[in-house]
Amino acid sequence: MKGITRHSGKAVLMLTDNINTDQIIPSREMKSVSKVGLADGLFANLRYLDASTGGRTPDPQFVLNKPTAKGASILIAKSNFGCGSSREHAVWALHEYGFRIIIATSYGSIFFDNCINNGILPIVLDQGTIARLTDAVNADTELVVDLQHCHLSAEHLKIKFNLNEDKRQMLLEGSNAIDLTLKHKQAIDQFLVHDKTARPWVYDLSAANSNNPTTKLHHPTCQESQS
Amino acid sequence: MxxxxxxxxxxxxxxxxxxxxxxxxxxxxxxxxxxxxxxxxxxxxxxxxxxxxxxxxxxxxxxxxxxxxxxxxxxxxxxxxxxxxxxxxxxxxxxxxxxxxxxxxxxxxxxxxxxxxxxxxxxxxxxxxxxxxxxxxxxxxxxxxxxxxxxxxxxxxxxxxxxxxxxxxxxxxxxxxxxxxxxxxxxxxxxxxxxxxxxxxxxxxxxxxxxxxxxxxxxxxxxxxxxxxxxxxxxxxxxxxxxxxxxxxxxxxxxxxxxxxxxxxxxxxxxxxxxxxIDMDVSALAPAVTWGTSPEHAVGIDEAIPAPIKANGDSDPTRLAALAYMDVAAGQKLTDLAIDTAYIGSCTNARLSDLRRAALILKNNKVASGVKAICVPGSTQVKTQAEAEGLDQVFMEAGFEWNESGCAMCFYAGGDSFGDQERVISSTNRNFEGRQGPGSKTHLASPETVALSAINGTISDLRLHFSNVG
CATH class of the missing domain: 3.30.499.10 (Aconitase, domain 3)
Structure with missing residues (x-):
């Protein structure tokens, strides 16, 4: 994953609350077991007039289809952006389309973490600040986001934002969370040794089978396929 | 400590x-x-x-x-x-x-x-x-x-x-x-x-x-x-x-x-x-049904659909869009709305007790003519147990489809769908635009409210059923 330190780009405005991940990418646009090839389905129901039948006729009213939105890489929304389904495809589609920065007053919790894992910076600003920002930007305004110093600027505006320091580092370095966690492997292994004594029943997966005499499974004869 | x-x-x-x-x-x-x-x-x-x-x-x-x-x-x-x-x-x-x-x-x-x-x-x-x-x-x-x-x-x-x-x-x-x-x-x-x-x-x-x-x-x-x-x-x-x-x-x-x-x-x-x-006293709550395109767009069944106005008096574009999408108007009552489809299923409300309660409403009743009604048990075990209790017969005699288990039409993935722009009363969890099919208008409710609405052909107040059966 590529890190982000400084990003400049044009912004598009989608100023409604609760834009959900079904809207960002409808389920039927998730066509393969893959993270790529999703940009075409981004906002499909809003972006194409005939999306429901698989068509790709642009709806000229939709913000991303306006000529001025071409090349935009910053999306400004309102509250609870990315709520709903956990589908990471929403973030992959936004990224593949070209978005690198999202600005909203709050996010769906899973969506926020998915952004960090995929090199999209989700900035949280309060309602008033977003209003000032949207008043200041027009179609040609170049916004500059500086993740080193946690501020963004547009025209004469300069706005500070906060991001958890570890998440900021992850985005700056483009690091992989699994590799970071595996640095604590020794602590994990020690915890496991202790926990297997403290909560033995949690690890008793071998006992979990249909021979359990009090089983409530309605098909007590079915074969376990556990390895 | x-x-x-x-x-x-x-x-x-x-x-x-x-x-x-x-x-x-x-x-x-x-x-x-x-x-x-x-x-x-x-x-x-x-x-x-x-x-x-x-x-x-x-x-x-x-x-x-x-x-x-x-x-x-x-x-x-x-x-x-x-x-x-x-x-x-x-x-x-x-x-x-x-x-x-x-x-x-x-x-x-x-x-x-x-x-x-x-x-x-x-x-x-x-x-x-x-x-x-x-x-x-x-x-x-x-x-x-x-x-x-x-x-x-x-x-x-x-x-x-x-x-x-x-x-x-x-x-x-x-x-x-x-x-x-x-x-x-x-x-x-x-x-x-x-x-x-x-x-x-x-x-x-x-x-x-x-x-x-x-x-x-x-x-x-x-x-x-x-x-x-x-x-x-x-x-x-x-x-x-x-x-x-x-x-x-x-x-x-x-x-x-x-x-x-x-x-x-x-x-x-x-x-x-x-x-x-948050403290909430549930004693006086009415059955709830959604009118819009977010689960927060819900009202008690006897309340009118609220005006699309924010707390500060400004017009609320999100709610205005929801009213237009759902083809409903502020001030309207949900009980005035005729439905095309009734759906009981999902991880929210398709467990055995959900099907039992819905079956109590459906017993000796028929789904209104012109309404398509579907039940998708939450698991194969739920389905098997429901069948052992004869619930499948109750559902089918009432006119419900009785299906195999899965997430099914809780969301639209390009396969099964309700008809274009149909109004659905659904025991699921999301009423997002197009969630259950192209243009689908989803009203979230309990499985009992779904069952009663299927019988009446309109979104219905479950309390009337309870008062009728004593």
């Missing part, structure tokens, strides 16, 4: 390390996967040349796009969807993971089978790349939905990083009327406090209403915690929970006394602090 909450206790018992920012590295006890997002997590894991720390603690099923037509084949009706199912089969075989495939008697919606099979237990951590994993908090499990990348993390390290969270206690008091279900309660809560009220929070539901609530209703309540924006939702395990869990196939068979003691000790201590609290 400091008084601690249920969430504190769950976190502390899994906390490997706490970081300066308040986040924690947390041990993950169980991972559940379905074909739509799980197959991809497994593919990424293999591509990244990582291995699964504890394969025996990973459970997989095929639910999201499984064909649910009666006597179904082993496939999907989603065009091109077979790649997800085939990938799941191949990867689970290659990696030696337990898979409850379409023809397995244990197959079903992931959040329905997790409690049913005893995979979800009080006091454990469980994750699944699916937002409704919070359902399992109804048993006192710390369970939450994640993305596919975090799922790969959980598989490859048996841990996840959990950020510092705020805690919200929702205390439900009063007497729950017979027509009022957990679904109505959660819809009222979301409508009153908004779909983003619980962002960054863990919810704990408590109070006398919870104490007397059956386990399957608790699962329904927690299921929609995510629709309030919560990281997850929890209910402290009690003796009812213990009785529900023990004896299930993957529940502990040894050390059960020790386990029980641990589970019952998880309850929030007296005097423990929460960041915020």
């Amino acid at each position: 400091t008084a601690t909450t249920l969430f504190d206790k769950l976190l502390q018992s899994h906390q490997i390390k706490q970081f300066d920012d308040g986040s924690s590295l947390v041990l993950i006890d169980r991972v559940m996967l379905h074909e739509r997002t799980g197959a991809l997590a497994l593919a990424n894991l293999v591509a990244d040349k990582r291995s699964i720390v504890e394969p025996a603690a990973v459970f997989c099923t095929i639910d999201h796009i499984a064909d649910t037509s009666p006597g179904r084949p082993m496939q999907t009706r989603m065009p091109g969807g077979e790649v997800f199912i085939e990938a799941m089969r191949k990867q689970t075989t290659d990696l030696g993971l337990t898979l409850f495939d379409i023809d397995d008697p244990r197959q079903g919606i992931v959040h329905v089978i997790a409690p049913e099979l005893g995979i979800a237990q009080p006091g454990i951590t469980l994750v699944c790349p699916d937002s409704h994993t919070c359902t399992l908090g109804g048993l006192g499990a710390l369970a939450w939905g994640i993305g596919s990348t975090d799922c790969e993390h959980a598989l490859a390290t048996k841990t996840l990083r959990v950020k510092a969270l705020k805690q919200l206690r929702i205390n439900l008091s009063g007497t729950q009327p017979p027509w009022l279900t957990a679904k109505d309660i959660i819809l009222h809560l979301i409508a009153t406090h908004s779909a983003s009220r619980a962002v960054g929070h863990v919810i704990e539901f408590c109070g006398p209403v919870i104490e007397s609530m059956e386990i399957e209703q608790r699962l329904t309540l927690c299921n929609m915690g995510v629709e309030m924006g919560a990281f997850t939702a929890l209910i402290a395990p009690d003796q009812k929970t213990v009785d529900y869990v023990l004896g299930r196939p993957y529940a502990p068979a040894n050390n059960t006394n020790e386990a029980t003691q641990h589970w019952l000790g998880l309850a929030t201590d007296d005097g423990a602090k929460f960041d915020s609290e």
Whole structure:
């Protein structure tokens, strides 16, 4: 994953609350077991007039289809952006389309973490600040986001934002969370040794089978396929 | 000793390390996967040349796009969807993971089978790349939905990083009327406090209403915690929970006394602090139904659809758009609306008790002419047990389709769909634009309200049914 330190780009405005991940990418646009090839389905129901039948006729009213939105890489929304389904495809589609920065007053919790894992910076600003920002930007305004110093600027505006320091580092370095966690492997292994004594029943997966005499499974004869 | 909450206790018992920012590295006890997002997590894991720390603690099923037509084949009706199912089969075989495939008697919606099979237990951590994993908090499990990348993390390290969270206690008091279900309660809560009220929070539901609530209703309540924006939702395990869990196939068979003691000790201590609290008396609540395109767009069945005005008096563009999409008007009553379709299914409301309660409404009644009615049991076991009790006959004699289990038409994936722009009353959890098909207009409600509305052909007030039958 590529890190982000400084990003400049044009912004598009989608100023409604609760834009959900079904809207960002409808389920039927998730066509393969893959993270790529999703940009075409981004906002499909809003972006194409005939999306429901698989068509790709642009709806000229939709913000991303306006000529001025071409090349935009910053999306400004309102509250609870990315709520709903956990589908990471929403973030992959936004990224593949070209978005690198999202600005909203709050996010769906899973969506926020998915952004960090995929090199999209989700900035949280309060309602008033977003209003000032949207008043200041027009179609040609170049916004500059500086993740080193946690501020963004547009025209004469300069706005500070906060991001958890570890998440900021992850985005700056483009690091992989699994590799970071595996640095604590020794602590994990020690915890496991202790926990297997403290909560033995949690690890008793071998006992979990249909021979359990009090089983409530309605098909007590079915074969376990556990390895 | 400091008084601690249920969430504190769950976190502390899994906390490997706490970081300066308040986040924690947390041990993950169980991972559940379905074909739509799980197959991809497994593919990424293999591509990244990582291995699964504890394969025996990973459970997989095929639910999201499984064909649910009666006597179904082993496939999907989603065009091109077979790649997800085939990938799941191949990867689970290659990696030696337990898979409850379409023809397995244990197959079903992931959040329905997790409690049913005893995979979800009080006091454990469980994750699944699916937002409704919070359902399992109804048993006192710390369970939450994640993305596919975090799922790969959980598989490859048996841990996840959990950020510092705020805690919200929702205390439900009063007497729950017979027509009022957990679904109505959660819809009222979301409508009153908004779909983003619980962002960054863990919810704990408590109070006398919870104490007397059956386990399957608790699962329904927690299921929609995510629709309030919560990281997850929890209910402290009690003796009812213990009785529900023990004896299930993957529940502990040894050390059960020790386990029980641990589970019952998880309850929030007296005097423990929460960041915020909500009190709601449920005694006078009416059955709830949504009018718009977010679960927060819900009203009591006897209330008019509210005007699209914000608290400060400004016009609310989100609500204006919702009114237009749903083809309803502010001031209108939902009971004036005729429906095209009635749907009972989903991880929210398709457990055995849901079907039993809906069947009580449907018995000796017929679905209104012109209304299509569909029931999709939440799991194959639910279906089998319902059939043993004759519920399938009640549904079918009333005019409902009786299908195989799966997520089915809770969402539209390009296969099965309701007709274009149909108005649907649905026991599911999301009324987003197009969620159930192109232009679909979804009204969320309890399975009982869905059943009664199917009979009447219009969205109906369940209280009238209760007063009619005495």
